[in-house]
Amino acid sequence: MAAADLAEVRARALAVLGGEPDDATLRRYLHGIPGVDAVGLEQRAASLATRSIKTSSKAWALDRIVSLIDLTTLEGADTPGKVRSLVAKAVSPDPSDPSTPRVAAVCVYGDLVGVARDALGAAHGDPDDGLVAVAAVATAFPSGRASLAVKLADTADAVAAGADEIDMVIDRGAFLAGRYGEVFEQIAAVRAACERADGTRASLKVILETGELHSYDNVRRASWLAILAGGDFIKTSTGKVSxxxxLPVTLSMLEVVRDWHRLTGQRIGVKPAGGIRTSKDAIRYLVTVAETAGEEWLTPHLFRFGASSLANDVLLQRQKLRTGHYSGADYVTID
Known part of the structure; x- marks a missing residue:
């Protein structure tokens, strides 16, 4: 199944590119994509940020945000106890309200995947079914500065430990130097390393680290490159770079997955990560997803928030809404 899956990815890339995914072909294709109108993109994002939601949609929006969050701990001082506490919050975000949805996933370093799996117990599974997945960062996260052999071993270890999802980082140096073929082959190889012994595979999120790409044009090109190489998700950031x-960067990435779907019929996920801290901001992202890619993207297998601190604000707003003690100023404009 692994070989067939990779062959399908390569065949799709060949069909889109019209040639082998080497530097020359990829450069011709990626630089042939129309440039981003930065002013227009930012104006569009600003306009979407002012869209209102109906009063009846407030509770739905807050619950949906919770169900799309990846709770994350990625510190050198992480311990099994800290991961177990994170898992407890993922399974029961608000112990005072059992109706609170579970989050989509917990994201940890590869050596703590087993701890997270064990702690989840029966709550582990597909987030589309209301369960919690385990994601692991890999490929020399967050820098990506390692040999391909090390990156593949990092990925394989996390998958063998039980990771459902792998969050890899691209080699930004290679991308910015125009070595697109190298970046393509690394992503494709990591995808292959996501295969399990039983023939299934972990989902692959490709982190672009958009804060280091310098332009919307580069964000768009990197998004196309990651999808061509087989990424299941494109993700903005490691959370380690400012x-x-x-919203404009995420909008640009959503436009790419929309265009890819129109071109191939395949749906690719998007994950903005880092810096999204309030319910008000998160609702703006929901609106942008619905208006750009479509409402069908508002599910855990197609959209995630990489924003652990966001959960605290969303839970506070849910409590205020449930008890009747909240201020409309806490939300985007309500019709």
């Missing part, structure tokens, strides 16, 4: 996720 700026991280922004």
């Amino acid at each position: 700026p991280a996720a922004t």
Whole structure:
């Protein structure tokens, strides 16, 4: 199944590119994509940020945000106890309200995947079914500065430990130097390393680290490159670089997945990560997703928030809404 899956990815890339995914072909294709109108993109993002939601949609929006969050701990001082506490919050975000949805996933370093899996127990599974997945960062996260052999071993270890999702980082130096073929082959190889012994595979999120790409044009090109190479998700950031996720950058990435779907019929996920801290901001992202890619993207297998601190604000707003003690100023404009 692994070989067939990779062959399908390569065949799709060949069909889109019209040739082998080497530097020359990829450069011709990626630089042939129309440039981003930065002013227009930012104006569009600003306009979407002012869209209102109906009063009846407030509770739905807050619950949906919770269900799309990847709770994350990616610190050198992480311990099994800290991961177990994170898992407890993922499974029961608000112990005072059992109706609170579970989050989509917990994201940890590869050596703590087993701890997260064990702690989840029966709550582990597909987030589209209301369960919690385990994601692991890999490929020398966050820098990506390692040999391909090390990156593949990092990925394989996390998958063998039980990771459902792998968050890899692209080699930004190679991308910015125009070595597109190298970046393509690394992503494709990591995708192959996501295969399990039983023939299934972990989902692959490709982190672009948009804060280091310098331009919307580069964000668009990197998004296309990651999808061509087989990424299941494109993700803005590691959370270790500023700026991280922004609405204009996420809008640009959503436009790419929309265009890819129109071209191939395949749906690719998007994950803005870092810097999204309030319910008000998160609702703006929901509106942008619905208006750009479509409402069908508002599910865990197609959209995620990489924003652990966001969960605290969303839970506070849910409590205020449930008890009747909240201020409309806490939300985007309500019709």
